[in-house]
Amino acid sequence: MKHCGFVSLIGAPNAGKSTLLNALLGTKVSIVCHKQQTTRTRVVGILTHEETQAVLVDTPGIFQNPKQRLEKSMISSAWQAVRDADLILLIVDASRVHMEEEEKKILAALKSKKKEAILVLNKVDLVPDKTKLLGKTKVFSEEATFDKVFMISAKSGQGLGELKEYIFGQMPESEWFYPADQVSDMPQRLLAEELTREVLLHEVHAEVPYGLTVRTDLWEKFENGSLKIVQTICVEREAHKPILVGKGGQKIKRIGEQARKEISRALGIKVHLMLHVKVDEKWKDRPESYQDLGLDFTS
Ligand SMILES: Nc1nc2c(ncn2[C@@H]2O[C@H](COP(=O)(O)OP(=O)(O)OP(=O)(O)O)[C@@H](O)[C@H]2O)c(=O)[nH]1
Ligand SMILES: [Mg+2]
Structure with missing residues (x-):
């Protein structure tokens, strides 16, 4: 019988959701950064073991008071994943002392939607004092009932075996949604765009916060098996362009080289990557920007 x-x-943002998804899968499908609001859309990773398949859905962090359209779409995509779930994992950064305002809001929303979640305290590698973890569990358990609590480190791998086993045990009887060998539903182009965005987040996030997106202009496979990709990085302000390009084009060259390596590793083929930088003040107002990301264009 299949499950x-x-x-x-x-x-909340930065809890380590994407790191956990990648760790459970053993491969990178969702990009990670030490800054908040890294994940913009729903990212699916597929775990299959014996007769059971678990479709893991990484979501954008849920934060307070979204103002811009992009932020609102990100959060509505996270709530959609809650509605669709057979099992909800609430990932919490165990190294933060207090419950975040965002977490209070999530717990209240789960309650009103009559949804139950599993509590997953992540980053336990940063908390040597185990009584602190019990304290954190207590704070959360006072606000909601959790069927189960896990203490894990997505980074070191601690506790992931048990969590995986539990997830498989909870999957309902059903035909599989994906073939056994599929790991993600993300199209290769989108993955390549995300990998470039990850490098950009690390390289220029302080100067160009959240204001950029990556689009694919060309995707051409050669007979020798290599792949040529041309991507455009859209920034919102003219002033951001020289920051990205750098002196004599040095910065964009370095970004391109790193992104090329990441994409090549992820796709398992040789990649030629060209990056252009374009100022598009209105990219966040264009419906096609959202379609590309798999988000709804909401008002
Ligand atoms: N020490 C430690 N750091 C971790 C762990 N898990 C994630 N991190 C770090 O926490 C930061 C945020 O990780 P992400 O996986 O991007 O967090 P996220 O919840 O997906 O964040 P958003 O997509 O912005 O909502 C990164 O710097 C990770 O390396 C962990 O178990 N231990
Ligand atoms: Mg993320």
Whole structure:
């Protein structure tokens, strides 16, 4: 008898949801950064073991008072994943002392939607004092009932075996949604765009916060098996362009080289990557920007 279901990873920004998804899969499908609001859209990773398949859904962090259209779409995509879930994992950064305002809001919303979640305290590698973890569990358990609590480190791998086993055990009887060998539903182009965005987040995030997106202009496979990709990085302000390009084009060259390596590793083929930088003040107002990301264009 086959089992299959949806598992949604939700939580405040920066809790380590994407790191956990990648760690459970053993491969990178969702980009990670030490800054908040890294994940913009729903990212699916597929775990299959024996007769059971778990479709893990990484979501954008849920934060307070979204103002811009992009932020609102990100959060509504996270709530959609909650609605669709057979199992909800609330990922919490165990190294933060207090419950975040965002987490209070998530717990209240789960309650009103009559949804139950599993509590996953992540980053336990940063908390040597185990009584602190019990304290954190208590704070959360006072606000909601959790069927189960896990203490893990997505970074070191601690506790992931048990969590995986539990997830598989919770999947309802169902035909599989994906073939056994599929790891993600993300199209290769989008993955390549995300990998370039990850490098950009690390390289220029302080100067160009959240104001950029990556688009694919050309995707051409050669007979020798290599792939040529041309991507455009759209920034919102003219002033951001020289920051990205750098003196004599040095910065964009370095970004391109790193991104090329990451994409090549992820796709398992030789990649030629060209990056252009374009100022598009209105990219966040264009419906096609959202379609590309798999988000709804909401008002
Ligand atoms: N020490 C430690 N750091 C971790 C762990 N898990 C994630 N991190 C770090 O926490 C930061 C945020 O990780 P992400 O996986 O991007 O967090 P996220 O919840 O997906 O964030 P958003 O997409 O912005 O909502 C990164 O710098 C990770 O390396 C962990 O178990 N231990
Ligand atoms: Mg993320």
